[in-house]
Amino acid sequence: MIDITTATPNAATITPKRRFKWNVALDHLVLIVGSLFMILPVLLAFTTASHDAVTIHREGLQLKMGDQLGVNFQKAMFEKGGFTDTVDGMRMLTNSFILGIGFAVGKIIIGMMAAYAIVYFRLRFASFAFWIIFTTLLLPLEVRILPSYEVIQGLGLTNTYTGLIVPLIASATATFFFRQFFRSVPEELVEASRIDGAGPVKFFIDILVPLSRTMIAAMFIIMFVFGWNQYLWPTLITTEESFFTLVRGIKQIVISYTDAQIPEHGQALALAFVAIVPPVLVVIFFQSWFVKGLTESDK
Amino acid sequence: MAKVTLDGIRKVYPNGFEAVKPSSFDIPDGEFVVLVGPSGCGKSTLLRMIAGLEDISEGALSIGDRVVNDVDPADRNIAMVFQNYALYPHMTVAKNMGYGLKNRGVSKAEIERKVAEAAEMLDLSALLDRRPSQLSGGQRQRVAMGRAIVRNPDLFLFDEPLSNLDAKLRNQMRIEIRALQRRLGVTAIYVTHDQVEAMTMADRIIVLNGGVIEQIGTPTEIYENPASTFVAGFMGAPPMNLLKAKVNGAGTAEVTEGLSFPAPAGASGDVLVGIRPEDLEIAEDGDMQMEVKIVEELGANRLLHGDLGGQEFSVSVPKQQEVTEGQIALRIKSGEPHVFDANSGRRL
């Protein structure tokens, strides 16, 4: 005891003075530059969206705030536009949500169930099946887009949400991640729940799904953003404007005018800004949930 | 509560490995049986077959009067405590304990009552709303026990439940588990590789080695009359001394010139003479001359390691006894030396 108390003041006097840490400053510099690089275009889109079409057309991107912000947002979101005058920004926002959420939820459900079958049941060709599923990772929708289109059209699913969402779901990413996760769940938990009288369905719903919370959150972030940003497939499969998503709508605003008119860049940028917000919110919301789950470390 | 009968139970894993050779034994109602043996000897395999987590390759298993070979684990009315507790991490203590009842359609009020009762018994009442991650190792162990007892099972199965606890807590839990089992009167099978646990807890011990039952008996029987050199060496700390000897014409087992022990009738050829270190004492007129090389202090007693008749030997002496390295004379304090066949290892 005595040793410790006398040692403390000595240790304090030995501690060197705080020096300026160059490496820390450098770290911050890199981070700040990186952040600016990411944020500035968004900021520029926002400020430019506050000007009228004529100004933007004549003077290009604007750094200062203008006075047309409210008008541009109002028109972009609530004024029906497009060739057929049937779709407004709100409709597109809804469609984007349907696509993003439908895609993410569908993918998580299918992925979890497939992984559950592969990991927990003695299937005859389980690992073969898994590798077949796995190879679909090498075949994203863009590669198989023509046959997929053929099938969807053959089924009469063009211009439906089903046709929009289902073909996108068919890939192995979620299955793969859930498989890896399920394999890390201790075997004893399965056995304990068997003795506790939980059948396969109960085990899945009562034990495995709650244990996968953080995994589900992570998957939801990735899949929602991926679905939200889809462009090629929706362009191909939906021709009716009432199925347009925001990502498509932005382009529509710019091109849907006769030559004599100036493209409504302000509105397009307003819409682009609206399109950015939900993915950001999803990431922020699920991120905190996700980190909380990780640090609770109850597995 | 039920008796358990194993009749020629055998386990061959799909890869062809025979983990448990055909084994038979009965466990009467309410008995606490400990399965003990070195790592990999098939203890867990045997226990898991009784639980229904592993298929039985051959033989018949009955719990109560029912053959349960093909009965689902959930319907065998057993409860199991796992080595790593296997608590559901996302459920509170109360939910963990009540989950088995919930799956059996017991009413909410009834579950609550039983959980409260078990929690009371295990001193967990204050912790019912916590998650397993917020508990200490000993508390988790108790929750696992609680989960087992709320269901009023016919049979408790334990697979090395204390091996993750520190020594002090282990001693305490050992006593608690034993007391709880007595109080509830439930038949229990307890797997461990710790011979102290086996000796202190068991009504009867089953010693397994390489998938074969070496001996079944009460702790005293196992200690006093080990059936083989394996049991003799495995049960008891420090292990029994085993001296190589030859049975001579006079019917005694001779280790070296001038050092021989009585051999049972019918013994012949090469034998091993077993003497427990604690069955010896230092005596001026002792006829066994030992050369002490190392003295090990154990607190209550000392362990002397050295050499007797050219073979390794140890003796345990009380702490009052002054000892130095060098030559000492020994004599057998109590009991007869055990004599085993050198080839088969069986007791003669």
Ligand SMILES: Nc1ncnc2c1ncn2[C@@H]1O[C@H](COP(=O)(O)OP(=O)(O)OP(=O)(O)O)[C@@H](O)[C@H]1O
């Ligand atoms: N699934 C399996 N397939 C093939 N062999 C197995 C399998 N599980 C266990 N074994 C083998 O069976 C033998 C007995 O295993 P078991 O788990 O019953 O040992 P144990 O006595 O419980 O050991 P420990 O004290 O280390 O837990 C071991 O040799 C092990 O390698």
Ligand SMILES: [Mg+2]
């Ligand atoms: Mg084991």
